[in-house]
Amino acid sequence: MNGAAQNVAHLPITTELTQPAKRPARHLFRLWRPVKGTTAALLGCLGFAAFLMVWQLGHYQTPAESQRFLPSPWQVITALNVLITEKGYLGDVAISIVRIFISFFAACAVSIPLALLMGCFAPVRAFLNPLISAARYLPAASFIPLLLVWFGPTDTQKLALLFLGVIFFLVALILDNVESVQKELIEAALTMGAKRRQIVGGVVFRAASPAIMDSMRNMIAVGWSYLVIAEIVAAQDGIGAVMMRAGRFLKVDIIMAGILTIGILGVLTDILFRLASYYVFPWNRKRSG
Amino acid sequence: MSAMARASSSALARSERTEVPVIETAGVTKQYNAGKFTAVDDISLVFPKGQVTAFVGPSGCGKTTMLRMIAGLEDPTSGMISAYGAAVTGPGPDRGMIFQAYTSFPWLTARQNVEYGMKLLGVPESERRERALKLLDEVHLRDFTNSYPSELSGGMKQRVAIARTLAQNPGVLLMDEPFGALDAQVRWEMQEMMIGIFEQEQKTVIAVTHDIQEAIYLADRIVFFTRNPGRIKKDIPLDFKKGKRFARKEDMLLLPGYVETERQLFAWMREEIKKQ
Numbered sequence: 183m184n185g186a187a188q189n190v191a192h193l194p195i196t197t198e199l200t201q202p203a204k205r206p207a208r209h210l211f212r213l214w215r216p217v218k219g220t221t222a223a224l225l226g227c228l229g230f231a232a233f234l235m236v237w238q239l240g241h242y243q244t245p246a247e248s249q250r251f252l253p254s255p256w257q258v259i260t261a262l263n264v265l266i267t268e269k270g271y272l273g274d275v276a277i278s279i280v281r282i283f284i285s286f287f288a289a290c291a292v293s294i295p296l297a298l299l300m301g302c303f304a305p306v307r308a309f310l311n312p313l314i315s316a317a318r319y320l321p322a323a324s325f326i327p328l329l330l331v332w333f334g335p336t337d338t339q340k341l342a343l344l345f346l347g348v349i350f351f352l353v354a355l356i357l358d359n360v361e362s363v364q365k366e367l368i369e370a371a372l373t374m375g376a377k378r379r380q381i382v383g384g385v386v387f388r389a390a391s392p393a394i395m396d397s398m399r400n401m402i403a404v405g406w407s408y409l410v411i412a413e414i415v416a417a418q419d420g421i422g423a424v425m426m427r428a429g430r431f432l433k434v435d436i437i438m439a440g441i442l443t444i445g446i447l448g449v450l451t452d453i454l455f456r457l458a459s460y461y462v463f464p465w466n467r468k469r470s471g
Numbered sequence: 472m473s474a475m476a477r478a479s480s481s482a483l484a485r486s487e488r489t490e491v492p493v494i495e496t497a498g499v500t501k502q503y504n505a506g507k508f509t510a511v512d513d514i515s516l517v518f519p520k521g522q523v524t525a526f527v528g529p530s531g532c533g534k535t536t537m538l539r540m541i542a543g544l545e546d547p548t549s550g551m552i553s554a555y556g557a558a559v560t561g562p563g564p565d566r567g568m569i570f571q572a573y574t575s576f577p578w579l580t581a582r583q584n585v586e587y588g589m590k591l592l593g594v595p596e597s598e599r600r601e602r603a604l605k606l607l608d609e610v611h612l613r614d615f616t617n618s619y620p621s622e623l624s625g626g627m628k629q630r631v632a633i634a635r636t637l638a639q640n641p642g643v644l645l646m647d648e649p650f651g652a653l654d655a656q657v658r659w660e661m662q663e664m665m666i667g668i669f670e671q672e673q674k675t676v677i678a679v680t681h682d683i684q685e686a687i688y689l690a691d692r693i694v695f696f697t698r699n700p701g702r703i704k705k706d707i708p709l710d711f712k713k714g715k716r717f718a719r720k721e722d723m724l725l726l727p728g729y730v731e732t733e734r735q736l737f738a739w740m741r742e743e744i745k746k747q
Contacts (some may be wrong), residue, residue: 194549290646302477325647361724365574365576366570366572366574367576369544369562369568369570369574369575370545370568370570370574370632371560372543372561373542373562373563373564373566373567373568373636374564374587374588374591374635374636374639375562375563375564375588375591375592375639376591380591385576387579388578389576389577390578391578463578464580464619465577465579465580465619465620466577466578466621467621
């Protein structure tokens with residue numbers, strides 16, 4: 183202590199700083215520091231730009247005779263434009279959207295009550311959980327031959343495949359949401375004299391519903407990923423069918439346009455679910471600031 | 472606020488209390504792991520109407536288990552619990568419970584939360600609304616009737632839960648570390664608020680707490696638990712308060728006997744900790 187005090191005594195006493203104070207460098211890669219909204223948006227755009235650049239470069243580096251196997255981003259956009267304006271592509275897109283939504287909401291209509299009952303009643307859970315857990319390991323695509331035999335090359339077959347693709351995971355996720363409901367909320371309702379039905383529907387479901395909505399949002403993304411599988415086999419319409427036809431004629435630009443479409447639709451679905459969640463659960467909005 | 476002012480050290484309220492047992496436990500035992508662990512061992516207690524009892528003791532002494540069994544949320548392994556002369560077989564609105572965790576329903580506004588319990592009891596809507604607003608006023612949430620719990624602080628969420636419990640007008644209030652998650656300042660504000668509510672509503676109260684000063688301030692009687700197995704070490708009336716309840720916590724501190732009581736409880740707590 184003494185030594186330190188003596189050292190200080192040697193220092194010149196100034197009322198002003200001799201040089202402007204240097205802030206420690208604020209570099210981007212500090213641990214656990216959030217980035218500003220604008221910075222995040224900029225970085226996101228940069229990511230896209232980098233991807234497009236690599237793609238474009240790849241296109242240029244490809245020998246001219248095989249460039250049609252790796253069309254440039256612009257060629258894909260053009261192909262998309264031609265599809266929409268000349269080939270009635272929007273009709274296919276609409277059919278695919280309808281397939282996704284019908285099969286997905288059918289899956290939700292089954293899995294939400296099922297998972298709710300499994301989460302609330304241990305015997306139901308014990309009865310169904312081993313079966314459903316096992317079913318998750320069955321690849322949806324392996325059902326295609328079976329569904330073709332049962333339903334033929336119909337819409338029902340495609341809807342059934344999309345349904346089977348998400349239902350088991352949906353049950354598992356929603357069961358988890360139901361079981362994560364704070365135990366004290368249920369006990370509080372019990373001490374107030376709530377009956378079983380009032381607790382299952384009025385407390386557990388209400389409390390779990392924002393999380394269930396998130397699970398649905400995540401699983402519909404998986405639904406989109408099954409779309410092409412569902413529409414590859416014996417389909418005349420839909421985005422997947424368009425892509426398969428293009429594949430037969432080695433039209434890579436159209437295949438890529440299809441991939442792009444599914445990507446865009448996926449993002450839009452995600453936004454749709456987020457918006458729905460925001461407006462359906464005003465009580466669950468994160469307070470800003 | 473007026474309710475709290477009225478409540479200030481009125482000895483009268485105490486003398487009116489009759490000694491009718493509201494809750495009775497007889498030889499209550501709770502074991503876990505097929506009898507390997509005894510959380511609560513042969514506890515017999517009587518809780519007269521209007522008395523505020525604090526369960527105090529070291530962690531793991533079974534005081535919360537005891538409270539949960541009285542609430543009907545857990546069943547005793549053996550022994551009997553009765554409320555108003557009838558055996559307790561499950562939870563019910565005659566025994567309102569306030570939890571340490573925030574249990575105000577996040578999807579309901581403060582007012583809707585308070586109305587929830589009344590709705591279960593079939594109270595008509597206009598009466599529900601009127602009583603909810605009155606209770607929210609009583610817990611100082613008049614300006615937050617239409618706020619969701621996510622917009623409220625921890626203390627405010629807890630006050631919503633308290634108002635919701637009171638709305639059912641239960642004869643018994645069971646509190647499991649109700650202010651344990653709150654910071655010190657909010658904690659004593661809530662304690663003073665509860666004193667006003669105890670006085671006004673003539674509740675029979677059982678409160679579990681770790682906080683020795685809170686126990687002395689709120690309770691008329693302290694049941695001190697010992698650990699492994701959970702038994703009663705001491706069951707003492709807080710006679711030094713002469714039946715008074717204090718609207719301001721600091722008014723209790725200079726009372727003869729206060730310091731001795733607090734020291735005694737600390738000494739018991741230390742004994743229990745040493746045993747572990």
